[in-house]
Amino acid sequence: MVRPPDPAPTDPADRPATYREVFAVAEFRWLWTALLGSVIGDQLARVALAILVFDRTGSAGLSALTYALTFLPDIAGGPLLSGLADRYPRRRVMVSCDAARAVLVALMAIPGAPLWILCVLLVVVQLLSAPFQAARSAMLATVMTGDKFKAATGLSAVTNQTAQLVGFVTGGSLVAALGTSQALVLNAASFAISAVLLQLGVRERPVPIGADPMAKPSWWGSLSAGARLVWNDRKLRYLTALVCVPGFYITVEGLAAPYAAAVGGGPLAVGVLFAANPAGQVVGILLFSRVAPTRRLALMGRLAIASCAPLIFCAFEPGLWTTVALWALSGLSASYLVTAQATFVQDIPDAQRGQAIGLARTALIVSQGIGVLVAGAAADRWQPALVVAAAGVCGVAFAAGAGRGYQRA
Template sequence: MAATKPGKLPGRHRRPAERQATYGEVIAIKEFRALWLGQGLSLLGDQLAQVALAVLVFNRTQSALATAAVYALTYLPPILGGPLLAGLADRYPRRQVMLVCDVLRALMVAIMAIPGTPFPVLCVLVFLVVLLSAPFSAARAALLPEILEGDRYVAGSALQNMTNQAVQMLGFAAGGAVIAGLGPYRALALDCATFLASALIIVAGVSRRSATVSADGGKPSMWTMTAAGARLVFGDRRLRTLVLFAWLCGFYVLPEGIAVPYAAELDDGGLPVPVITGLLMAAMPTGTVLGAFLFSRFVNPSTRLKTMGWMAMLTCAPLVVCAMRPPLEVVLVLWVLSGVGGAYQLAANAAFVQCVPPERRGQAFGLVQSGLLASQGVGILIGGALAQILGPEPVVALAGVAGLSAAAILAIAWTESRTEIIAKVHTS
């Protein structure tokens, strides 16, 4: 009948808007390419610097606590910098904010690369370098939607996330070998160079834009917004459970913070300690990439939500085996398996988005992110303190036992909430 033709034509016109963007067309955009390459360079330098700092501090102090404390400083500053400094990305041109942050971080890392820099100064500089990542990340995240529109933004975000994980694995795995050859001070100098290279790429590839001016003087204070977000998140049983699932990472990220003393215990005269450290620190990110790919590619949304509790328990269960002091090969397998289990965070994040009203997501996600970083930093500090007394292997095993117990409790609580969320997934 004639009615079939009009029905086909609109569909034919809609297809271009619904077509998925490819990675190739996103990479072809000059400004995105600059942001992507600059971020990758900075992140690679940061991973190298983390290993270098851990080795440097442990060599100076022979203290698991001091090593964990410096590593924890890479998690704690964004808790402060997030709410206080991220607003700079709206008050000043975002390209300018990124450039200033890159240059300041390069200068501070250059000071850290000077042999003999006092330990307290080193700690302050680490704190400030990571603190500046908050306005840089906020400016980059706010600029990305202006560069990529529609599904290109989704493709670009996915590409950046995959790159971040790959760079993290490469930085940790290769970092140990690089530091073994160059030494920690030259590795820090290399990190300084990556910040400068990022700044040059941004200058060459990102166009100037004016600042986003906000003349509204009646905005609520930071404390008011935080209190409102806390009431929203912790007043809802579903959200409360999902937030605790996210914060569970404080248990299974702990081994990374004591990787250097753990590597020293595993050292049998074969591989150098920095190389073992790099392999250990790369193990969990490797598992996370593998788990995220498998979990997102081969598991449907409903099944992800149903198995989330089991996956959360998988993040901590392999760590318990470390109490038996297995060799390096077994430890690497255990830590990779733990990282695979961490893919449950994909389901938790998706469920969280389903449950939070769109107009409140900024407050809710800000609170969760701050708590996420705090749980990681506090977990690493506690782990370092205990490793001083008990040794690294028992502490990793204790973290596994505690995390497994918490995950089991959350899995039971989750069964009461997941049915409603799964129904939302089917209707959306």
């Protein structure tokens, strides 16, 4: 009897990176520690500002507007300021942004500051997040290569989602215990500590050089070149589309409160519904990281579809816990987003990464904002469950097109 040949060994290049390997890189440990402090401080600050405005004005609308101001400036900051990460050394950009935000948030913590001043300071703080995030992502792609970068991106996403979960569960209680001014002081301190950690632990690197070493593109030249690069490259274009799929399943967060009311739940039900999708994403990212890199790329389109498909079953108006399971399943499949974002960054030439990252980040934020606004307006006319289901149907169609386009690019 002839013995069958041994199966071919797994290609080492297709082995998924481990988190142990990621944390073995000293610069990543400093970057991650700085991120951890900042996201915790940010969550506290968002809750503190919303409570502060509501306590002073008694207006739920102004409180919601203040919370929205922690996201809206990114729409302008992404395309307009992210190019700074390509024009100046990236560590310097990150440290400067953190130092400036520490000062601005400390000013916001002064008791009795007029609300209009708080809003102006908040807008400037959020504008600075665009060049910081662009520089951080571009720097991370330099520090980590191959699948280590994807694993590092996944860890960063898990850190952000976990901070969001902690904020949903404990943010109000912590702010109530500390006071709004003290919570803002902690946020300012987190930015200052982040600046120190980045200065001490991350090596300064020169500005990346493009195809023409003598060329120094203007602000508009950098913006238009980044837009052309993304639009003219089919893979980058469809990766951007995949990154925008959250604009459909984000509707579950925007409609959590009315949905909970419709199923007879109270404030606890709202919190559980808010937490379902982020919790699913944390689990999904950790599980998906164990899949071989090439397999992850092949699964992106299917998982993008699966991130929206569970929402369709909300049309049957299931009870609270069935809905929680569906929304968590949506989050579990949304783990594809880490691979899509990391692949996008790695496919961009280093000299243009900052600007391109800013454009993709803006596309994501705009898609989420539009999704929440449209869903909110629709929920004024139809049942929240039907609106969520409709968002699921539209999301499946959009994700199918984006996934098919990427595979054919």
